[in-house]
Amino acid sequence: METKLTQTSTRRKFLEKIGLAGIGAVSAPLIVSGCNSTDSGESNSVIKVLTPDNKLVEIDTAALKPVLESGDKQHLQKLGREGLKGKKFVMVIDLARCQNERACMKSCQSAHQLKPEQHHINVLEMHDEDSGLTYYMPKTCQHCDNPPCVTVCPVDATFKRQDGIVLIDNERCIGCRFCIAACPYSARTFNWTDPKDAEKYKDVSYNMELNVPQKKGTVTKCAFSADQLREGNLPYCVSACPNGVYYFGDANEDLVTNGTTRETVRLSKLLKENAAYKLMPELGTKPNVFYLPPRQSNS
Amino acid sequence: MKNSKVVWTILLFACCSAIAMAQEKWLVPEANNDMLSILIFDEDTQLEGKLIYTRSCRSCHGDPTKKDFTIMSPSPGDVASDLYQDQTDGSLFYKIQKGRGPMPSFENAFSEEEIWSLVSYIRSFNPEYQQKLPNLEGIEIPNLTLHISYDENIDKLVVKVTSDSLEVMADASVKAYIQGMFGKYPLGSEMTNELGIAYFHIDSKIPGDTEGYLDILVKTYKDYGTAKYAGKIQAGNPTIRKSAIEGRHLWSAAKKAPIWMIIIFNMMGIGIWGVIIYVIFGLRKFKKLS
Numbered sequence: 001m002e003t004k005l006t007q008t009s010t011r012r013k014f015l016e017k018i019g020l021a022g023i024g025a026v027s028a029p030l031i032v033s034g035c036n037s038t039d040s041g042e043s044n045s046v047i048k049v050l051t052p053d054n055k056l057v058e059i060d061t062a063a064l065k066p067v068l069e070s071g072d073k074q075h076l077q078k079l080g081r082e083g084l085k086g087k088k089f090v091m092v093i094d095l096a097r098c099q100n101e102r103a104c105m106k107s108c109q110s111a112h113q114l115k116p117e118q119h120h121i122n123v124l125e126m127h128d129e130d131s132g133l134t135y136y137m138p139k140t141c142q143h144c145d146n147p148p149c150v151t152v153c154p155v156d157a158t159f160k161r162q163d164g165i166v167l168i169d170n171e172r173c174i175g176c177r178f179c180i181a182a183c184p185y186s187a188r189t190f191n192w193t194d195p196k197d198a199e200k201y202k203d204v205s206y207n208m209e210l211n212v213p214q215k216k217g218t219v220t221k222c223a224f225s226a227d228q229l230r231e232g233n234l235p236y237c238v239s240a241c242p243n244g245v246y247y248f249g250d251a252n253e254d255l256v257t258n259g260t261t262r263e264t265v266r267l268s269k270l271l272k273e274n275a276a277y278k279l280m281p282e283l284g285t286k287p288n289v290f291y292l293p294p295r296q297s298n299s
Numbered sequence: 300m301k302n303s304k305v306v307w308t309i310l311l312f313a314c315c316s317a318i319a320m321a322q323e324k325w326l327v328p329e330a331n332n333d334m335l336s337i338l339i340f341d342e343d344t345q346l347e348g349k350l351i352y353t354r355s356c357r358s359c360h361g362d363p364t365k366k367d368f369t370i371m372s373p374s375p376g377d378v379a380s381d382l383y384q385d386q387t388d389g390s391l392f393y394k395i396q397k398g399r400g401p402m403p404s405f406e407n408a409f410s411e412e413e414i415w416s417l418v419s420y421i422r423s424f425n426p427e428y429q430q431k432l433p434n435l436e437g438i439e440i441p442n443l444t445l446h447i448s449y450d451e452n453i454d455k456l457v458v459k460v461t462s463d464s465l466e467v468m469a470d471a472s473v474k475a476y477i478q479g480m481f482g483k484y485p486l487g488s489e490m491t492n493e494l495g496i497a498y499f500h501i502d503s504k505i506p507g508d509t510e511g512y513l514d515i516l517v518k519t520y521k522d523y524g525t526a527k528y529a530g531k532i533q534a535g536n537p538t539i540r541k542s543a544i545e546g547r548h549l550w551s552a553a554k555k556a557p558i559w560m561i562i563i564f565n566m567m568g569i570g571i572w573g574v575i576i577y578v579i580f581g582l583r584k585f586k587k588l589s
Contacts, residue, residue: 086540087480145543151550159552162542234481242362244353250480252540254506257482261353262346264482266505 073205080208083161092247095294100136104237111236113212115196118189120222121237135294141187141222142287149179165226169208170218188221234259327390334389335433340419348420363424379424391418443526449534456499460491460519467495471521475499478514507535
């Protein structure tokens with residue numbers, strides 16, 4: 001079943017590219033890459049290929065090599081589904097340090113093509129009427145180890161990867177919004193209208209790890225900036241914070257790094273010494289985002 | 300009325316002179332002004348400087364280049380501005396170390412090395428900056444060699460610093476880190492003893508790879524001589540890294556659902572369809588009989 005699917009999609013890709021070649025808008029390596037996979041079984045056979053100047057030439061299939069385009073959608077889809085081996089990403093949010101600067105939200109929205117009213121991360125104002133005390137709480141997807149959103153997705157569009165990140169593939173998403181209903185943290189948002197700068201991103205290949213371009217009628221959510229993690233960088237929100245609120249790291253290493261100060265500390269020690277807690281642990285969702293309680297900050 | 304005018308005038312003068320005094324040039328003794336760093340500035344010194352800056356300087360000086368320093372007199376200013384970058388390394392060092400007025404003295408808070416790291420960080424905002432190194436003629440720069448081992452009986456990383464000819468280097472500064480995915484976890488900063496050895500405690504519970512190897516980074520310097528070591532040392536707790544989606548889970552997609560669930564689901568399906576088919580066959584039998 002799987003091979004059949006690949007064949008159809010590559011054939012479609014091939015035809016698409018031949019069509020583009022007709023109007024002279026495609027270069028030779030692209031066509032070659034399109035032809036390659038359809039005939040990958042046979043060796044030493046000859047295929048006909050159309051060059052950009054409309055000449056039909058014959059090429060030995062043995063000489064064909066797949067060209068990995070930087071924006072190759074299939075390649076990106078494969079990377080996105082696999083995840084990073086041996087990692088288990090966690091985030092620690094120090095509520096004592098949050099000053100409601102909202103730099104995390106802004107950098108997240110600009111990276112993920114979100115409108116100002118759409119949030120992958122949102123800073124909530126927590127106000128206690130009786131004491132009159134207020135603190136600010138950044139809230140994002142908790143990347144649960146027991147994710148209710150994945151359970152309810154009828155088309156396997158939202159899934160959990162080996163590195164613990166819960167992602168969504170908007171190529172598969174049918175917009176049923178079951179996941180939005182299932183998520184106890186209200187971490188997901190829906191593209192009711194055309195996304196921001198839809199024209200600008202029209203020809204960009206869909207990158208699941210970045211979740212860009214966004215698509216009308218699909219659900220979008222925090223991806224722990226999986227595209228950044230792949231390159232060894234901290235997530236957008238974490239590195240944008242000016243107040244040292246976020247720690248991020250690999251739980252398998254037991255080390256987390258502060259996005260502002262770049263100070264690396266032991267995760268277990270940080271959680272224990274600061275009485276860290278998780279949101280709604282009673283639901284058994286096993287979140288991977290920890291909160292350090294709001295308190296008089298020493299720093 | 301006249302008296303109050305006089306008082307106001309005096310007050311105004313007093314204020315003006317106070318401001319003038321505060322903004323008077325901060326003179327740095329010539330010897331200090333020409334002082335040069337004991338460190339060679341690189342990415343590591345900048346990172347260390349950044350850590351110190353964020354903790355101890357940012358509250359007044361703000362984020363470099365953003366000019367968001369606190370408004371006070373005299374103005375702390377932006378460390379990326381020409382006001383700072385036009386000064387010599389020695390002048391910056393002296394001012395951080397000694398302090399003046401609202402600028403605290405960090406002499407007791409930071410070691411010389413830490414202050415030079417801060418200078419290194421401040422300089423990282425000046426693309427034209429080139430570090431001035433001292434005239435090293437006649438001074439012998441030692442070629443340092445690091446010998447790293449791990450003593451599991453005392454959970455300590457043993458760092459021995461020698462010269463090329465295996466001559467022991469006492470009083471060399473050594474820093475050790477565990478390299479994490481996003482940053483370096485400091486194990487400490489030590490000086491070598493008379494045997495040229497420095498010890499760093501490593502918590503044996505810290506997870507390593509499947510065989511307990513950790514990525515260790517060690518740096519040493521003495522009299523402008525430096526050496527670096529980056530490698531794997533078997534000092535951690537052997538940890539098997541599991542995939543977060545390993546095994547079968549209730550929340551997984553159908554293909555990774557628990558076996559018992561697949562069996563019960565299929566049995567129920569077969570059972571219900573079985574009953575329906577049985578009933579249909581029964582009804583057909585009735586029809587035939589009638």
